[in-house]
Amino acid sequence: xxxxxxxxxxxxxxxxxxxxxxxxxxxxxxxxxxxxxxxxxxxxxxxxxxxxxxxxxxxxxxxxxxxxxxxxxxxxxxxxxxxxxxxxxxxxxxxxxxxxxxxxxxxxxxxxxxxxxxxxxxxxxxxxxxxxxxxxxxxxxxxxxxxxxxxxxxxxxxxxxxxxxxxxxxxxxxxxxxxxxxxxxxxxxxxxxxxxxxxxxxxxxxxxxxxxxxxxxxxxxxxxxxxxxxxxxxxxxxxxxxxxxxxxxxxxxxxxxxxxxxxxxxxxxxxxxxxxxxxxxxxxxxxxxxxxxxxxxxxxxxxxxxxxxxxxxxxxxxxxxxxxxxxxxxxxxxxxxxxxxxxxxxxxxxxxxxxxxxxxxxxxxxxxxxxxxxxxxxxxxxxxxxxxxxxxxxxxxxxxxxxxxxxxxxxxxxxxxxxxxxxxxxxxxxxxxxxxxxxxxxxxxxxxx
Amino acid sequence: xxxxxxxxxxxxxxxxxxxxxxxxxxxxxxxxxxxxxxxxxxxxxxxxxxxxxxxxxxxxxxxxxxxxxxxxxxxxxxxxxxxxxxxxxxxxxxxxxxxxxxxxxxxxxxxxxxxxxxxxxxxxxxxxxxxxxxxxxxxxxxxxxxxxxxxxxxxxxxxxxxxxxxxxxxxxxxxxxxxxxxxxxxxxxxxxxxxxxxxxxxxxxxxxxxxxxxxxxxxxxxxxxxxxxxxxxxxxxxxxxxxxxxxxxxxxxxxxxxxxxxxxxxxxxxxxxxxxxxxxxxxxxxxxxxxxxxxxxxxxxxxxxxxxxxxxx
Numbered sequence: 113x114x115x116x117x118x119x120x121x122x123x124x125x126x127x128x129x130x131x132x133x134x135x136x137x138x139x140x141x142x143x144x145x146x147x148x149x150x151x152x153x154x155x156x157x158x159x160x161x162x163x164x165x166x167x168x169x170x171x172x173x174x175x176x177x178x179x180x181x182x183x184x185x186x187x188x189x190x191x192x193x194x195x196x197x198x199x200x201x202x203x204x205x206x207x208x209x210x211x212x213x214x215x216x217x218x219x220x221x222x223x224x225x226x227x228x229x230x231x232x233x234x235x236x237x238x239x240x241x242x243x244x245x246x247x248x249x250x251x252x253x254x255x256x257x258x259x260x261x262x263x264x265x266x267x268x269x270x271x272x273x274x275x276x277x278x279x280x281x282x283x284x285x286x287x288x289x290x291x292x293x294x295x296x297x298x299x300x301x302x303x304x305x306x307x308x309x310x311x312x313x314x315x316x317x318x319x320x321x322x323x324x325x326x327x328x329x330x331x332x333x334x335x336x337x338x339x340x341x342x343x344x345x346x347x348x349x350x351x352x353x354x355x356x357x358x359x360x361x362x363x364x365x366x367x368x369x370x371x372x373x374x375x376x377x378x379x380x381x382x383x384x385x386x387x388x389x390x391x392x393x394x395x396x397x398x399x400x401x402x403x404x405x406x407x408x409x410x411x412x413x414x415x416x417x418x419x420x421x422x423x424x425x426x427x428x429x430x431x432x433x434x435x436x437x438x439x440x441x442x443x444x445x446x447x448x449x450x451x452x453x454x455x456x457x458x459x460x461x462x463x464x465x466x467x468x469x470x471x472x473x474x475x476x477x478x479x480x481x482x483x484x485x486x487x488x489x490x491x492x493x494x495x496x497x498x499x500x501x502x503x504x505x506x507x508x509x510x511x512x513x514x515x516x517x518x519x520x521x522x523x524x525x526x527x528x529x530x531x532x533x534x535x536x537x538x539x540x541x542x543x544x545x546x547x548x549x550x551x552x553x554x555x556x557x558x559x560x561x
Numbered sequence: 562x563x564x565x566x567x568x569x570x571x572x573x574x575x576x577x578x579x580x581x582x583x584x585x586x587x588x589x590x591x592x593x594x595x596x597x598x599x600x601x602x603x604x605x606x607x608x609x610x611x612x613x614x615x616x617x618x619x620x621x622x623x624x625x626x627x628x629x630x631x632x633x634x635x636x637x638x639x640x641x642x643x644x645x646x647x648x649x650x651x652x653x654x655x656x657x658x659x660x661x662x663x664x665x666x667x668x669x670x671x672x673x674x675x676x677x678x679x680x681x682x683x684x685x686x687x688x689x690x691x692x693x694x695x696x697x698x699x700x701x702x703x704x705x706x707x708x709x710x711x712x713x714x715x716x717x718x719x720x721x722x723x724x725x726x727x728x729x730x731x732x733x734x735x736x737x738x739x740x741x742x743x744x745x746x747x748x749x750x751x752x753x754x755x756x757x758x759x760x761x762x763x764x765x766x767x768x769x770x771x772x773x774x775x776x777x778x779x780x781x782x783x784x785x786x787x788x789x790x791x792x793x794x795x796x797x798x799x800x801x802x803x804x805x806x807x808x809x810x811x812x813x814x815x816x817x818x819x820x821x822x823x824x825x826x827x828x829x830x831x832x833x834x835x836x837x838x839x840x841x842x843x844x845x846x847x848x849x850x851x852x853x854x855x856x857x858x859x860x861x862x863x864x865x866x867x868x869x870x871x872x873x874x
Binding site for chain 1: 565566567568569570571572573574575576578579580582583633636638675676677678679768810811815816863864865866867
């Protein structure tokens, strides 16, 4: 007996708060360019949330593209592959933008980009095969969070998961990497979605795309219409209003399904899996070719860079090499941001490597790199109105100042996803995200004691 | 890369809005009321406004200097306080008294409690009440509109609509709407205030919740007490207080739920003071009393996110 299926949404549901950020999608029509192999890559052993990998190569080893160089050490961990062929010149330690030191494998290129012999398409007949394949591919959430995907899709039968949400909202200003993925890699995206629907027994897939990406919506819709697989009729493209942070997991679930993820719960608790479109597209191509996650499309933009464009770079390429490939700096760089301007991390110099989950490099000139100084809070309440989680950043700030752990918990400081909407909208230009992070650290430390 | 790059916590872009821009918008919203005051009460209205603004900005500057804090006069909040205070004074007031009020508003009510964002009552309203109790006579001597046109040098005493109303008289609603009655400089012309209100709403500077619940509650009370509803809305300081004082960010609740309570409370108190009280005007006191209650309202209405955790523990 066919059980009644969930309907596909026609219109997005209302979301709360957010910020009216500028779009600045300058690279929207820039066809991705594959960057030539750099002289060396630095592959840190932590390119995901969870336990860092253990290097399984030694100095002097010769590696080919796709060879595993970092083995996973736990369940929440994804292996790391060589992104270029050549010789391991050293195993060193690098400091990542999050401030921690990690082991890193440095590979000097032999310029050949020789593919590993171990590369072969995975055989998938069941959900266990799929989860194993996803693990081996090294896939992590490519939208920015970097959560290992095999953990995400390892849903237990008892939580009935009925909806796969493919995140193509890309609400951050400047970034167009997901937009280009939807346009350039449409077939693989669709293949990835169909595979996930088939083996995870998920009823429907909703691709959420903000309305400032009409070309992505067109390509995806056309591909779904032309697809002959039976799953295609359970896939839809949902046009979302362009508003930051539409692409945040919980916000997107609300917009696509109308469901609210309760505080301290996960998307799977409301029957949803959210995956970034680039992750899904990669999955589609991995199943076809067996080439693990070795390269990444990044948007290079900002007022200090010469040619803004989308570049496909080997993972581990330094920001300096990427900027040089884009014509170098136009003017003195004041700030380098890995990621978008709303949630990206600013780095102290351009030597840091691109990781799996990075999707943009922004070089801002001196003028854009300076933010207006913070003035006193005028209690206007704009931070409360902009919070998608309905928190009250102004009250959190008071609690942080008073070091009041109780008040921090009452105000739900740990629920903050640091989207930055409050800090963006604050007319007193207060650094609310920084303050909230301090509050989270206080709660964390208090819980330890 | 020779130079060290700037590092900061995200977000790396910020809105163009600033405190100064918000205050500028409030000043723009007050332009119709100021214009109406000058038309109705002559050049002297302009002098009083300039006087209080000057005194407010100067005392803000000096306070910050004395307290060795950053100078904040560029955020224009002292200008707004000065204008609002002037609009809440009768035109015949001596400039010295008006300036004294501005000093009280800025130095005592605002800066002594920490400056912008930290004062617990509305500076302009508190100053008005202090002036009212210190100088009851000049503070309740109202000028007849257009007195200056008749060549009179001093403002002639006029009765406010409330005095007329309480002694059984009637004031045409048209006079109340256009402001051609006795009263404080800025409160008489309902039309100008409503234009300012609409501007503030369009620019999204204030939320309509407090002004509307405040006016609505007062109107509802008037209805149940068999009073003239429109008279109660248009006369006295209700509109100027509801639009410009009760919607002040700092001294009102920050949550929408709290805003409802605040507006309703203001409406009830205003009507009760007007109907049963012996004061010339209940608006200032009711907003001030509700200002003082704000911390309690905030505590009662703040959203809580820890209930689940407690029940699990």
